Amino acid sequence: MTATVSTRPDVIVIGGGLHGCSAALHLSMRGVRVLVLEKDHVARHASGVNAGGVRQLGRHVAEVPLTVASMALWHRIRDLVDDDCGFESHGQIKVAESEAELATSHARVAELTALGFTHEEVVGQDELRALVPAIADHCVGALVSRGDGAAIPFRTTFAFRRKAISLGARFQEGGAVTRLVRKNNLWSVETADGGVYEAPVVVNAAGAWADRIAAQVGEPVPLEVIAPMLMITARVPPFIKPVVGATGRTLSFKQFPNGTVLIGGGLLGRAMRDENRTELDFSQVSVNARTVWDLFPCMRGATIVRSWAGIEARMPDQIPVIGPSGTQPDLYHSFGFSAHGFQLGPIVGRITADLITGGSTDLPIAPFSIGRFAA
Amino acid sequence: MSAPKFDFDIAVVGSGPAGLAAAALAASKGASVVLLDEQAEPGGQIYRAVTETPVRDRKVLGPDYWHGAELLGPLRDSGAAHWPGATVWSVARPREDGPDGERSIQIGLSRNGAAAMLIVRHVILATGALERPFPIPGWTLPGVLGAGAAQVLLKTSGLVPSGATVMAGSGPLLWLLAWQYLQAGARIDAILDTTPKQNWRAALPLLPGFLRSPYLAKGMKLMLEVRRKLTVIGNVTALRADGDGALKSVTYTRNGTEHRLPADTLLLHHGVVPNLNLANATGCAQRWDEQQRCWRPTTDAWGATSVEGVSLAGDGAGIGGARAAEEAGRLAALDALHRLGRIGREQRDQLAAPHRAALDRALTGRAFLDTLYTPAEAFRAPADDTIVCRCEEITAGAVREAVRLGCSGPNQAKSFLRCGMGPCQGRLCGPTVTEVIAAERGVSPAEVGYYRLRPPVKPITLAELAALPKTDADIDAVFKH
Numbered sequence: 001m002t003a004t005v006s007t008r009p010d011v012i013v014i015g016g017g018l019h020g021c022s023a024a025l026h027l028s029m030r031g032v033r034v035l036v037l038e039k040d041h042v043a044r045h046a047s048g049v050n051a052g053g054v055r056q057l058g059r060h061v062a063e064v065p066l067t068v069a070s071m072a073l074w075h076r077i078r079d080l081v082d083d084d085c086g087f088e089s090h091g092q093i094k095v096a097e098s099e100a101e102l103a104t105s106h107a108r109v110a111e112l113t114a115l116g117f118t119h120e121e122v123v124g125q126d127e128l129r130a131l132v133p134a135i136a137d138h139c140v141g142a143l144v145s146r147g148d149g150a151a152i153p154f155r156t157t158f159a160f161r162r163k164a165i166s167l168g169a170r171f172q173e174g175g176a177v178t179r180l181v182r183k184n185n186l187w188s189v190e191t192a193d194g195g196v197y198e199a200p201v202v203v204n205a206a207g208a209w210a211d212r213i214a215a216q217v218g219e220p221v222p223l224e225v226i227a228p229m230l231m232i233t234a235r236v237p238p239f240i241k242p243v244v245g246a247t248g249r250t251l252s253f254k255q256f257p258n259g260t261v262l263i264g265g266g267l268l269g270r271a272m273r274d275e276n277r278t279e280l281d282f283s284q285v286s287v288n289a290r291t292v293w294d295l296f297p298c299m300r301g302a303t304i305v306r307s308w309a310g311i312e313a314r315m316p317d318q319i320p321v322i323g324p325s326g327t328q329p330d331l332y333h334s335f336g337f338s339a340h341g342f343q344l345g346p347i348v349g350r351i352t353a354d355l356i357t358g359g360s361t362d363l364p365i366a367p368f369s370i371g372r373f374a375a
Numbered sequence: 376m377s378a379p380k381f382d383f384d385i386a387v388v389g390s391g392p393a394g395l396a397a398a399a400l401a402a403s404k405g406a407s408v409v410l411l412d413e414q415a416e417p418g419g420q421i422y423r424a425v426t427e428t429p430v431r432d433r434k435v436l437g438p439d440y441w442h443g444a445e446l447l448g449p450l451r452d453s454g455a456a457h458w459p460g461a462t463v464w465s466v467a468r469p470r471e472d473g474p475d476g477e478r479s480i481q482i483g484l485s486r487n488g489a490a491a492m493l494i495v496r497h498v499i500l501a502t503g504a505l506e507r508p509f510p511i512p513g514w515t516l517p518g519v520l521g522a523g524a525a526q527v528l529l530k531t532s533g534l535v536p537s538g539a540t541v542m543a544g545s546g547p548l549l550w551l552l553a554w555q556y557l558q559a560g561a562r563i564d565a566i567l568d569t570t571p572k573q574n575w576r577a578a579l580p581l582l583p584g585f586l587r588s589p590y591l592a593k594g595m596k597l598m599l600e601v602r603r604k605l606t607v608i609g610n611v612t613a614l615r616a617d618g619d620g621a622l623k624s625v626t627y628t629r630n631g632t633e634h635r636l637p638a639d640t641l642l643l644h645h646g647v648v649p650n651l652n653l654a655n656a657t658g659c660a661q662r663w664d665e666q667q668r669c670w671r672p673t674t675d676a677w678g679a680t681s682v683e684g685v686s687l688a689g690d691g692a693g694i695g696g697a698r699a700a701e702e703a704g705r706l707a708a709l710d711a712l713h714r715l716g717r718i719g720r721e722q723r724d725q726l727a728a729p730h731r732a733a734l735d736r737a738l739t740g741r742a743f744l745d746t747l748y749t750p751a752e753a754f755r756a757p758a759d760d761t762i763v764c765r766c767e768e769i770t771a772g773a774v775r776e777a778v779r780l781g782c783s784g785p786n787q788a789k790s791f792l793r794c795g796m797g798p799c800q801g802r803l804c805g806p807t808v809t810e811v812i813a814a815e816r817g818v819s820p821a822e823v824g825y826y827r828l829r830p831p832v833k834p835i836t837l838a839e840l841a842a843l844p845k846t847d848a849d850i851d852a853v854f855k856h
Contacts, residue, residue: 041783041787043790048790154790154791155790158781158790233837234797234798234834258793277658279467279468279658280465280467280830282465282467282481282483282492282830282840282843283492283843285840286840286841286842286843289837289840289841289843290841290842292837292841293837293838293841299837300836300837300838300841301836301837301838302836302837303798303834303835303836303837304831304834304835304836304837304840305797305798305800305831305834306796306800306829306830306831307829307830307831308829
């Protein structure tokens, strides 16, 4: 190829997680030239090692319009990224262990109905047992979202990356962004490996490191670095299709097609983000194991072969930051997904592209404004 | 919450030569020490079952084996607690939140089907070696097993293979086992030696060191005896196990010609590599050892790792053999005592002097052996149709394909292929996956790196984890013995 192509991108995306890759994809689909800067490698942290839940069930009401729109994208994910991402839709279920918990579920459905959403429903004991025959006898019912499911996080993030690259996006891995300055309407982004990149627009999708990017431009946010723990069992015969959570305690429980069972629930280990490292807290892992012991008696003899934790960001109000910077022009944020951002990946990338290419989006993102943390 | 009652100054993990020596020495100097070991009896792999092997004829296993028994008396006399049957599945990095900001390290272990967390101030990992994986086509067939595994059966149960038996591979242990089988009167039809011819040229400059080695005479005697009594076929360059549902024959290539031997049992051996899973999962830095062609945790002259309060001794820190392990165990114990403030620096150095000299003696000639017995690349990075990850049935070809799709190292191979994601957490595929990716990318194994391993390093049941005791009384119930 001999044609000279300008190497300056239109947009620099900081962070090669699912949200960075999704923003890169949606921008590339619109002909925008994108450069993604990733400090390690794509999907190294939360996006590669999370539980893979594709869940509308039980989300914060502010997120419901986004999650429903994202679900529509998930159900035709192959059209978007040329890969099914391992997505399987067998529903997500939140088990109620008492009548009081079931009442909470009814209240939740009433709240959603009032807002015009119908994806969640309450089922009784018989229906619960039909959906999850292995559930413990004491469970009285559940909240169900039948269109939900799970996908494979690393594969998903890589599919977004691959498709973005096929549309012209570039990825630069292995150098952390150290400095971000704006002069003459142009962002200059420096990386630890000596790179200097310029672009008119920047997207901050730096996950657990996003607050540092924001602080660079005078926009501090109260981001907490967390390490949600997961564990996985050796293979057991297939016994469950939906993803199961609990109403009164934290749980994320699902079986992969290969028979292994993933157990999570957001219990936290310790995150050391400067070292790219997490440490497990087995007293908390034990709490998680106890929940499974109670809800799935058939799992008591299962063997745990591995446990781990990813490094993620959590905001004080448990919902993400999405939208334009409050202090800088041509800077957009997409971070703080608070340990449940995977399902939102496809739509938030589109929202970010909407904002950059059209100045607005048709989805209600006001609750996610970074301005809510402004002093 | 009050501090758990069951805590120790030092925990030693593994009761092979390094662990036995370390625990005995540390306890004899007044530290409270617990020796944790997965097996029911002390000895590790090398001295496995030394207290109760049914092999009564001492000459079958050789005098080096029986030396192991000499380590048991000092351990008993030292007052160290010895907890056999204790599987350590996690060692957390130290935290400074103990009483008075004292260093505390949490060890997750299982005993008699119950799990608990033990608190100590220093850990000496003496986790020993694993057989280097030797993946050839057909190595997953029943009838094919590691020579080391076969040796375990000999030591613990006096079992030897029956029917046509072929041994294949390279390395000192192969000769030792062949010799032991000879002594035991077992049938060995042939030894297929895969030591590459060109290794001799590389090793020759290191021969003078080996000539001073204490092992030379013993090793030569053993090899000569084996060569005199058994069929040894050298320069084997390719190897395949064939059979339908079970091993029937072994096909090998020698000087460009293929040959076939009928076999009911094939014992494979490719040398040993450090068992670093626990050190790796604890976060100890590790480095690629080009001479031994394996990953080894980074340690100083005392076995201290990059993690404060965690040291390593013996083959788990780099292969040196049983006698070297024993001395390294003593050095690690002295350094731990020093770090805990039990002895001064000067006293440590003084007490260490004879052990350091003995260690140097034990390591004399090691470089020659390492170089001579470096496995051929064709076996380290096998052909495409060979399974490398047995747990997930991933072939070398699949790993190479993933590299072409952008997989740059073993950790990404986990995400791409589930390679190394099974219950063994890469024990059987890790070294091979590193070699295959490095060769495919045309870079050093040091550059592609190794798996990041995760606790539990040994599988534990959900029930054990769910019942992890929270109170002193609960912990007491687990540890009481």
